[in-house]
Amino acid sequence: MNYKRIGSIIRKEFLQIKRDKRTMTIIFLMPIMQLLLFGYVASTNVDHIPSVVMNNDIGTESRVLLESFANSQYFDLDYHVQSIEEIEKYIDNGDARAGIVIPPEYSEYIKSGRTAQIQLIVDGSDPTTAQAVLSSAGGVVQSMSVKITQKMLGASMPQPLDLRTRVWYNPNMDSTRFNIPGLIGVILQTVTLMLTSFSIVRERERGTMEQLIVTPITKMELMLGKVIPYVLIGFVDIVLALSLSVFWFRVPIAGSINLLLLYSVIFLVGALGVGLNISVVAKSQLEAMQLSMFMIMPNMLLSGYMFPRNAMPKFVQALGSVLPLTHFINVLRGIILKGNGLAELYKEFFILIGFGVFFIVLASKKFKKKIE
Numbered sequence: 001m002n003y004k005r006i007g008s009i010i011r012k013e014f015l016q017i018k019r020d021k022r023t024m025t026i027i028f029l030m031p032i033m034q035l036l037l038f039g040y041v042a043s044t045n046v047d048h049i050p051s052v053v054m055n056n057d058i059g060t061e062s063r064v065l066l067e068s069f070a071n072s073q074y075f076d077l078d079y080h081v082q083s084i085e086e087i088e089k090y091i092d093n094g095d096a097r098a099g100i101v102i103p104p105e106y107s108e109y110i111k112s113g114r115t116a117q118i119q120l121i122v123d124g125s126d127p128t129t130a131q132a133v134l135s136s137a138g139g140v141v142q143s144m145s146v147k148i149t150q151k152m153l154g155a156s157m158p159q160p161l162d163l164r165t166r167v168w169y170n171p172n173m174d175s176t177r178f179n180i181p182g183l184i185g186v187i188l189q190t191v192t193l194m195l196t197s198f199s200i201v202r203e204r205e206r207g208t209m210e211q212l213i214v215t216p217i218t219k220m221e222l223m224l225g226k227v228i229p230y231v232l233i234g235f236v237d238i239v240l241a242l243s244l245s246v247f248w249f250r251v252p253i254a255g256s257i258n259l260l261l262l263y264s265v266i267f268l269v270g271a272l273g274v275g276l277n278i279s280v281v282a283k284s285q286l287e288a289m290q291l292s293m294f295m296i297m298p299n300m301l302l303s304g305y306m307f308p309r310n311a312m313p314k315f316v317q318a319l320g321s322v323l324p325l326t327h328f329i330n331v332l333r334g335i336i337l338k339g340n341g342l343a344e345l346y347k348e349f350f351i352l353i354g355f356g357v358f359f360i361v362l363a364s365k366k367f368k369k370k371i372e
Contacts, residue, residue, distance in 0.1 A: 059107020273359025
């Protein structure tokens with residue numbers, strides 16, 4: 001064994017790595033990105049839960065109770081309404097995760113030493129957040145009960161507060177019902193991204209790019225021609241995934257299947273557009289695969305699939321908002337678990353269309369009809 005020759009090979013390999021800027025970027029950026037993402041995102045400590053309040057009591061005691069909820073740092077009392085229907089609207093839209101209902105006789109019951117009931121409505125579609133809501137609300141009510149009892153010291157009174165809870169959409173807080181819709185989105189994103197990220201670069205490696213260049217086809221026509229077959233393939237995949245979730249995992253679809261399929265097609269166009277952009281800039285299929293893997297992890301972590309977005313810092317939530325998968329998972333969980341319609345998901349409709357148009361146009365702009 002000649003150690004000098006081995007040393008020469010080692011030096012040669014380091015020189016090749018040094019000259020490959022994309023490999024250098026992945027070597028140093030990937031571990032930093034993973035550490036930062038997991039450090040900020042991998043948390044199940046949910047606080048500042050957006051909440052809606054229906055206070056039917058005009059006494060000071062109810063205001064003191066609501067101050068206790070707000071001061072706990074677990075609840076943000078962002079919305080105040082006058083009916084259960086309004087609470088349902090805010091929770092359906094995803095604006096609120098919890099609803100607090102105080103009855104008209106609350107202050108009167110507290111003053112007279114009787115037990116006052118409080119109703120807590122919880123969005124059970126996310127079991128992790130729902131458990132945090134139930135636990136935090138129970139702690140606030142228990143602490144308030146102790147204060148009321150101490151204030152009424154000497155009076156013979158039962159437990160002053162009775163918290164009644166209602167869990168909507170997923171009463172048993174089954175994690176499977178929550179995970180399956182998100183998993184469908186992740187699988188669809190991963191499959192489509194990997195497929196289209198090879199489409200243009202494969203033409204270069206096989207030597208068929210010259211044939212495309214000499215044809216009169218425009219860049220936009222080429223991009224659409226590359227995307228449409230995979231949209232059809234992705235549509236078949238989404239139908240298979242939904243069938244498996246319903247008949248195997250027993251996760252029923254509460255909303256419109258046709259609306260869900262429509263959103264899926266719109267999402268596919270955007271997801272495939274991301275893959276096309278990777279394929280346009282990549283120099284080889286190996287590089288395309290590396291860039292695809294580089295994109296997949298942020299999508300899984302920031303979209304709310306693995307960890308609740310409520311537990312993430314605000315700037316991390318903002319980063320997740322620029323990912324098509326984040327909005328598609330909201331659609332999947334909204335339609336499958338809550339039975340949402342277009343009225344509740346119209347924002348996601350326009351956002352996903354915007355993503356699709358943006359990425360397809362961007363890929364056509366980046367593509368050059370010439371051999372480099």
